[in-house]
Amino acid sequence: MDTQPAQDATPQPDEITREVVDLMANLVALFHREYEEAAAARSLTGAQAKVLALLRRGPMPMRQIAQTLSCEPSNITGIVDRLESRGFVTREADRQDRRVKLVAATDTGSAASAELRESLNFAREPLAALGPDERTVLRDLLRRMLTGAAGPGA
Amino acid sequence: MDTQPAQDATPQPDEITREVVDLMANLVALFHREYEEAAAARSLTGAQAKVLALLRRGPMPMRQIAQTLSCEPSNITGIVDRLESRGFVTREADRQDRRVKLVAATDTGSAASAELRESLNFAREPLAALGPDERTVLRDLLRRMLTGAAGPGA
DNA sequence: CCTGAAAAGTTGACAACATGAACCTTTTAT
Protein backbone atom coordinates (compact mmCIF):
# COMPACT_ATOMS: atom_id res chain seq x y z
CA MET A 1 0.00 0.00 0.00
CA ASP A 2 2.29 2.76 -1.16
CA THR A 3 0.68 6.14 -1.27
CA GLN A 4 0.67 7.18 -4.87
CA PRO A 5 1.27 10.90 -5.43
CA ALA A 6 -1.48 12.81 -7.17
CA GLN A 7 -0.33 12.93 -10.74
CA ASP A 8 -0.09 16.20 -12.56
CA ALA A 9 -3.41 17.33 -14.08
CA THR A 10 -5.70 14.41 -13.30
CA PRO A 11 -7.04 14.50 -9.72
CA GLN A 12 -6.70 10.74 -9.31
CA PRO A 13 -9.41 9.71 -6.86
CA ASP A 14 -7.96 7.72 -4.02
CA GLU A 15 -9.14 4.24 -3.16
CA ILE A 16 -11.24 5.41 -0.25
CA THR A 17 -13.17 7.91 -2.30
CA ARG A 18 -13.82 5.34 -4.97
CA GLU A 19 -15.11 2.86 -2.46
CA VAL A 20 -17.28 5.43 -0.73
CA VAL A 21 -18.84 6.29 -4.07
CA ASP A 22 -19.56 2.63 -4.76
CA LEU A 23 -21.02 2.04 -1.32
CA MET A 24 -23.08 5.14 -1.69
CA ALA A 25 -24.41 3.92 -5.00
CA ASN A 26 -25.49 0.66 -3.41
CA LEU A 27 -27.08 2.41 -0.48
CA VAL A 28 -28.87 4.80 -2.79
CA ALA A 29 -30.24 1.89 -4.79
CA LEU A 30 -31.41 0.15 -1.63
CA PHE A 31 -32.99 3.30 -0.28
CA HIS A 32 -34.68 3.98 -3.55
CA ARG A 33 -36.20 0.52 -3.74
CA GLU A 34 -37.54 0.71 -0.23
CA TYR A 35 -39.00 4.12 -0.85
CA GLU A 36 -40.81 2.94 -3.95
CA GLU A 37 -42.08 -0.09 -2.08
CA ALA A 38 -43.32 1.94 0.85
CA ALA A 39 -45.05 4.33 -1.52
CA ALA A 40 -46.58 1.49 -3.53
CA ALA A 41 -47.93 0.00 -0.32
CA ARG A 42 -50.04 3.16 -0.06
CA SER A 43 -50.92 3.07 -3.76
CA LEU A 44 -48.65 6.01 -4.49
CA THR A 45 -45.86 6.15 -7.01
CA GLY A 46 -42.43 7.40 -6.00
CA ALA A 47 -42.92 10.69 -7.80
CA GLN A 48 -46.29 11.26 -6.21
CA ALA A 49 -44.87 10.50 -2.78
CA LYS A 50 -42.04 12.95 -3.36
CA VAL A 51 -44.41 15.76 -4.29
CA LEU A 52 -46.60 14.98 -1.33
CA ALA A 53 -43.56 15.06 0.93
CA LEU A 54 -42.65 18.51 -0.37
CA LEU A 55 -46.01 19.84 0.73
CA ARG A 56 -45.45 18.89 4.34
CA ARG A 57 -44.36 22.43 5.15
CA GLY A 58 -47.23 24.08 3.39
CA PRO A 59 -48.61 24.91 -0.07
CA MET A 60 -46.16 25.38 -2.89
CA PRO A 61 -46.36 26.74 -6.45
CA MET A 62 -46.08 24.28 -9.30
CA ARG A 63 -42.91 25.90 -10.55
CA GLN A 64 -41.19 25.60 -7.22
CA ILE A 65 -42.06 21.94 -7.03
CA ALA A 66 -40.54 21.44 -10.46
CA GLN A 67 -37.39 23.30 -9.50
CA THR A 68 -36.98 21.38 -6.26
CA LEU A 69 -37.36 18.06 -8.05
CA SER A 70 -35.24 19.21 -10.99
CA CYS A 71 -37.75 18.47 -13.69
CA GLU A 72 -39.93 20.27 -16.18
CA PRO A 73 -43.04 22.09 -14.91
CA SER A 74 -45.15 20.23 -17.43
CA ASN A 75 -44.19 17.02 -15.73
CA ILE A 76 -45.52 18.25 -12.40
CA THR A 77 -48.83 19.08 -14.02
CA GLY A 78 -49.48 15.40 -14.66
CA ILE A 79 -48.35 14.22 -11.25
CA VAL A 80 -50.47 16.82 -9.47
CA ASP A 81 -53.40 15.96 -11.74
CA ARG A 82 -53.29 12.38 -10.54
CA LEU A 83 -52.82 13.36 -6.90
CA GLU A 84 -55.69 15.80 -7.17
CA SER A 85 -58.04 13.31 -8.81
CA ARG A 86 -57.51 11.06 -5.82
CA GLY A 87 -58.08 13.77 -3.27
CA PHE A 88 -54.52 13.99 -1.96
CA VAL A 89 -53.92 17.61 -2.96
CA THR A 90 -55.78 20.71 -4.07
CA ARG A 91 -54.85 23.42 -6.55
CA GLU A 92 -55.81 27.02 -5.93
CA ALA A 93 -54.75 30.30 -7.47
CA ASP A 94 -52.52 32.58 -5.44
CA ARG A 95 -54.19 35.84 -4.38
CA GLN A 96 -51.14 37.99 -5.08
CA ASP A 97 -50.31 36.54 -8.47
CA ARG A 98 -53.11 34.72 -10.20
CA ARG A 99 -50.74 33.03 -12.60
CA VAL A 100 -49.43 30.98 -9.71
CA LYS A 101 -51.22 27.79 -8.67
CA LEU A 102 -50.63 26.82 -5.09
CA VAL A 103 -50.68 23.10 -4.49
CA ALA A 104 -51.68 22.07 -0.98
CA ALA A 105 -51.96 18.66 0.62
CA THR A 106 -55.40 17.67 1.88
CA ASP A 107 -55.79 15.98 5.24
CA THR A 108 -55.81 12.65 3.45
CA GLY A 109 -52.66 13.61 1.60
CA SER A 110 -50.84 14.78 4.71
CA ALA A 111 -51.82 11.64 6.54
CA ALA A 112 -50.57 9.38 3.76
CA SER A 113 -47.31 11.29 3.56
CA ALA A 114 -46.73 11.24 7.30
CA GLU A 115 -47.54 7.57 7.45
CA LEU A 116 -45.08 6.83 4.69
CA ARG A 117 -42.42 8.84 6.45
CA GLU A 118 -42.97 6.94 9.66
CA SER A 119 -42.84 3.62 7.89
CA LEU A 120 -39.49 4.61 6.42
CA ASN A 121 -38.06 5.28 9.84
CA PHE A 122 -38.94 1.82 10.99
CA ALA A 123 -38.38 -0.21 7.89
CA ARG A 124 -34.97 1.25 7.28
CA GLU A 125 -32.94 -1.89 7.64
CA PRO A 126 -29.46 -0.56 6.99
CA LEU A 127 -29.58 1.79 9.93
CA ALA A 128 -30.33 -1.07 12.28
CA ALA A 129 -26.71 -2.12 11.96
CA LEU A 130 -25.50 1.06 13.61
CA GLY A 131 -25.51 2.01 17.26
CA PRO A 132 -26.56 5.42 18.60
CA ASP A 133 -23.05 6.85 18.62
CA GLU A 134 -22.39 5.73 15.10
CA ARG A 135 -25.63 7.25 13.92
CA THR A 136 -24.56 10.54 15.40
CA VAL A 137 -21.27 10.39 13.55
CA LEU A 138 -23.08 9.47 10.36
CA ARG A 139 -25.52 12.31 10.83
CA ASP A 140 -22.73 14.83 11.19
CA LEU A 141 -20.96 13.57 8.10
CA LEU A 142 -24.12 13.64 6.03
CA ARG A 143 -24.90 17.13 7.25
CA ARG A 144 -21.51 18.33 6.14
CA MET A 145 -21.90 16.72 2.75
CA LEU A 146 -25.29 18.27 2.15
CA THR A 147 -24.66 21.77 3.42
CA GLY A 148 -21.49 21.90 1.38
CA ALA A 149 -23.38 21.04 -1.78
CA ALA A 150 -26.81 22.19 -2.91
CA GLY A 151 -28.25 22.35 0.57
CA PRO A 152 -31.82 23.64 0.25
CA GLY A 153 -31.76 24.57 3.93
CA ALA A 154 -33.16 22.68 6.90
CA MET B 1 -29.30 14.30 26.86
CA ASP B 2 -31.14 11.66 28.81
CA THR B 3 -31.27 8.33 27.09
CA GLN B 4 -34.89 7.49 26.65
CA PRO B 5 -35.70 3.83 27.20
CA ALA B 6 -37.18 1.94 24.26
CA GLN B 7 -40.85 1.91 25.01
CA ASP B 8 -42.77 -1.29 25.08
CA ALA B 9 -44.00 -2.41 21.65
CA THR B 10 -43.37 0.65 19.50
CA PRO B 11 -39.68 1.11 18.64
CA GLN B 12 -39.95 4.89 18.85
CA PRO B 13 -37.32 6.25 16.48
CA ASP B 14 -35.07 8.70 18.23
CA GLU B 15 -34.34 12.14 16.90
CA ILE B 16 -30.98 11.15 15.50
CA THR B 17 -32.38 8.28 13.49
CA ARG B 18 -35.10 10.47 12.11
CA GLU B 19 -32.64 13.08 11.03
CA VAL B 20 -30.31 10.54 9.49
CA VAL B 21 -33.19 9.19 7.44
CA ASP B 22 -34.05 12.67 6.23
CA LEU B 23 -30.46 13.49 5.37
CA MET B 24 -30.18 10.20 3.60
CA ALA B 25 -33.26 10.95 1.57
CA ASN B 26 -31.74 14.24 0.46
CA LEU B 27 -28.44 12.63 -0.37
CA VAL B 28 -30.19 9.91 -2.31
CA ALA B 29 -32.07 12.51 -4.33
CA LEU B 30 -28.88 14.40 -5.04
CA PHE B 31 -27.01 11.27 -6.01
CA HIS B 32 -29.84 10.17 -8.22
CA ARG B 33 -29.97 13.45 -10.07
CA GLU B 34 -26.26 13.47 -10.70
CA TYR B 35 -26.31 9.90 -11.89
CA GLU B 36 -29.07 10.63 -14.38
CA GLU B 37 -27.21 13.70 -15.58
CA ALA B 38 -23.95 11.84 -16.01
CA ALA B 39 -25.75 9.10 -17.91
CA ALA B 40 -27.62 11.60 -20.08
CA ALA B 41 -24.31 13.25 -20.94
CA ARG B 42 -23.42 9.94 -22.61
CA SER B 43 -26.87 9.64 -24.18
CA LEU B 44 -27.82 6.85 -21.80
CA THR B 45 -30.83 6.73 -19.56
CA GLY B 46 -30.41 5.90 -15.89
CA ALA B 47 -31.86 2.43 -16.34
CA GLN B 48 -29.59 1.69 -19.27
CA ALA B 49 -26.56 2.88 -17.32
CA LYS B 50 -27.52 0.64 -14.40
CA VAL B 51 -27.78 -2.42 -16.60
CA LEU B 52 -24.51 -1.60 -18.27
CA ALA B 53 -22.88 -1.20 -14.86
CA LEU B 54 -24.09 -4.66 -13.88
CA LEU B 55 -22.28 -6.18 -16.83
CA ARG B 56 -18.91 -4.88 -15.70
CA ARG B 57 -18.12 -8.22 -14.10
CA GLY B 58 -19.17 -10.26 -17.08
CA PRO B 59 -22.22 -11.50 -18.98
CA MET B 60 -25.43 -12.00 -17.08
CA PRO B 61 -28.78 -13.68 -17.81
CA MET B 62 -31.80 -11.47 -18.31
CA ARG B 63 -33.52 -12.88 -15.28
CA GLN B 64 -30.61 -12.15 -13.01
CA ILE B 65 -30.50 -8.58 -14.21
CA ALA B 66 -34.18 -8.26 -13.42
CA GLN B 67 -33.71 -9.73 -9.97
CA THR B 68 -30.76 -7.51 -9.16
CA LEU B 69 -32.65 -4.41 -10.20
CA SER B 70 -35.86 -5.62 -8.55
CA CYS B 71 -38.06 -5.35 -11.59
CA GLU B 72 -39.97 -7.55 -14.00
CA PRO B 73 -38.02 -9.50 -16.62
CA SER B 74 -40.22 -8.07 -19.35
CA ASN B 75 -38.95 -4.65 -18.43
CA ILE B 76 -35.35 -5.70 -18.97
CA THR B 77 -36.23 -6.96 -22.43
CA GLY B 78 -36.95 -3.43 -23.58
CA ILE B 79 -33.93 -1.87 -21.93
CA VAL B 80 -31.59 -4.46 -23.38
CA ASP B 81 -33.29 -4.06 -26.76
CA ARG B 82 -32.38 -0.40 -26.80
CA LEU B 83 -28.85 -1.02 -25.56
CA GLU B 84 -28.39 -3.71 -28.18
CA SER B 85 -29.69 -1.59 -31.01
CA ARG B 86 -27.02 0.95 -30.17
CA GLY B 87 -24.24 -1.59 -29.96
CA PHE B 88 -23.64 -1.37 -26.22
CA VAL B 89 -24.49 -4.98 -25.44
CA THR B 90 -25.01 -8.32 -27.17
CA ARG B 91 -27.45 -11.13 -26.43
CA GLU B 92 -26.40 -14.72 -26.90
CA ALA B 93 -27.88 -18.03 -25.82
CA ASP B 94 -26.18 -19.92 -23.04
CA ARG B 95 -24.58 -23.20 -24.13
CA GLN B 96 -25.69 -25.11 -21.05
CA ASP B 97 -29.27 -23.91 -21.06
CA ARG B 98 -30.53 -22.50 -24.30
CA ARG B 99 -33.48 -20.84 -22.62
CA VAL B 100 -31.06 -18.44 -20.98
CA LYS B 101 -29.93 -15.32 -22.84
CA LEU B 102 -26.61 -14.01 -21.70
CA VAL B 103 -26.26 -10.28 -22.02
CA ALA B 104 -22.70 -9.05 -22.44
CA ALA B 105 -21.31 -5.54 -22.76
CA THR B 106 -19.46 -4.77 -25.98
CA ASP B 107 -16.21 -2.81 -25.90
CA THR B 108 -18.18 0.32 -26.61
CA GLY B 109 -20.55 -0.53 -23.79
CA SER B 110 -17.79 -1.25 -21.29
CA ALA B 111 -16.00 1.95 -22.22
CA ALA B 112 -19.12 4.04 -21.78
CA SER B 113 -19.83 2.44 -18.43
CA ALA B 114 -16.29 2.87 -17.17
CA GLU B 115 -16.25 6.46 -18.32
CA LEU B 116 -19.48 7.17 -16.51
CA ARG B 117 -18.14 5.57 -13.36
CA GLU B 118 -15.03 7.70 -13.50
CA SER B 119 -17.02 10.84 -14.07
CA LEU B 120 -19.03 10.02 -10.98
CA ASN B 121 -15.93 9.81 -8.87
CA PHE B 122 -14.87 13.25 -9.88
CA ALA B 123 -18.17 15.03 -10.14
CA ARG B 124 -19.34 13.87 -6.76
CA GLU B 125 -19.67 17.23 -5.10
CA PRO B 126 -20.88 16.20 -1.67
CA LEU B 127 -17.77 14.20 -0.94
CA ALA B 128 -15.59 17.20 -1.55
CA ALA B 129 -16.71 18.56 1.80
CA LEU B 130 -15.06 15.70 3.66
CA GLY B 131 -11.41 15.18 4.47
CA PRO B 132 -9.61 11.86 4.05
CA ASP B 133 -10.12 10.77 7.64
CA GLU B 134 -13.80 11.54 7.50
CA ARG B 135 -14.17 9.60 4.29
CA THR B 136 -12.64 6.61 5.97
CA VAL B 137 -15.11 6.85 8.81
CA LEU B 138 -17.94 7.24 6.35
CA ARG B 139 -16.76 4.27 4.36
CA ASP B 140 -16.73 2.07 7.45
CA LEU B 141 -20.20 3.14 8.45
CA LEU B 142 -21.59 2.56 4.98
CA ARG B 143 -19.93 -0.84 4.84
CA ARG B 144 -21.59 -1.84 8.08
CA MET B 145 -24.94 -0.66 6.87
CA LEU B 146 -24.72 -2.59 3.63
CA THR B 147 -23.29 -5.85 4.89
CA GLY B 148 -25.86 -5.90 7.66
CA ALA B 149 -28.71 -5.59 5.18
CA ALA B 150 -29.17 -7.20 1.79
CA GLY B 151 -25.52 -7.03 0.89
CA PRO B 152 -25.08 -8.68 -2.54
CA GLY B 153 -21.39 -8.95 -1.79
CA ALA B 154 -18.83 -6.35 -2.85
C1' DC C 1 -53.89 53.87 -21.35
C1' DC C 2 -51.95 50.38 -24.49
C1' DT C 3 -48.82 47.41 -26.42
C1' DG C 4 -45.41 43.92 -26.00
C1' DA C 5 -42.25 41.06 -23.36
C1' DA C 6 -41.86 37.86 -19.66
C1' DA C 7 -43.54 34.45 -16.29
C1' DA C 8 -46.66 30.44 -14.64
C1' DG C 9 -49.28 26.56 -16.08
C1' DT C 10 -51.25 23.66 -19.35
C1' DT C 11 -51.66 20.86 -23.51
C1' DG C 12 -50.11 17.60 -27.03
C1' DA C 13 -46.77 14.52 -29.18
C1' DC C 14 -43.46 11.38 -28.18
C1' DA C 15 -39.91 8.18 -25.84
C1' DA C 16 -38.52 5.40 -21.86
C1' DC C 17 -39.72 2.79 -17.98
C1' DA C 18 -42.56 -0.34 -15.34
C1' DT C 19 -46.15 -3.94 -14.50
C1' DG C 20 -49.06 -7.98 -15.53
C1' DA C 21 -51.05 -11.46 -18.50
C1' DA C 22 -50.53 -14.42 -22.34
C1' DC C 23 -47.40 -16.86 -25.11
C1' DC C 24 -43.23 -19.58 -27.15
C1' DT C 25 -39.23 -22.30 -26.38
C1' DT C 26 -36.38 -25.20 -23.73
C1' DT C 27 -35.57 -27.94 -19.77
C1' DT C 28 -36.82 -31.08 -16.20
C1' DA C 29 -39.66 -34.34 -13.73
C1' DT C 30 -42.83 -38.05 -13.57
Add this chain to the structure above:
DNA sequence: ATAAAAGGTTCATGTTGTCAACTTTTCAGG
Protein backbone atom coordinates in the same frame (compact mmCIF):
# COMPACT_ATOMS: atom_id res chain seq x y z
C1' DA D 1 -43.80 -39.36 -23.64
C1' DT D 2 -46.29 -36.18 -21.59
C1' DA D 3 -46.85 -32.57 -18.17
C1' DA D 4 -45.01 -29.08 -15.39
C1' DA D 5 -41.74 -25.48 -14.75
C1' DA D 6 -38.41 -21.95 -16.04
C1' DG D 7 -36.42 -18.17 -19.13
C1' DG D 8 -37.66 -14.58 -22.43
C1' DT D 9 -40.62 -12.09 -25.29
C1' DT D 10 -44.86 -9.68 -26.72
C1' DC D 11 -48.89 -6.91 -25.94
C1' DA D 12 -51.79 -3.71 -23.51
C1' DT D 13 -51.75 -0.21 -20.21
C1' DG D 14 -50.25 3.46 -17.05
C1' DT D 15 -46.69 6.73 -15.09
C1' DT D 16 -42.77 9.53 -15.68
C1' DG D 17 -40.07 12.62 -18.33
C1' DT D 18 -38.85 16.04 -22.18
C1' DC D 19 -39.83 19.57 -25.52
C1' DA D 20 -42.50 22.88 -28.25
C1' DA D 21 -46.63 25.56 -28.68
C1' DC D 22 -50.23 27.87 -26.40
C1' DT D 23 -53.27 30.66 -22.79
C1' DT D 24 -53.53 33.67 -19.07
C1' DT D 25 -51.70 36.97 -16.07
C1' DT D 26 -48.27 40.35 -14.76
C1' DC D 27 -45.06 43.93 -15.62
C1' DA D 28 -42.36 47.58 -18.26
C1' DG D 29 -42.22 51.40 -21.65
C1' DG D 30 -44.09 54.60 -24.63
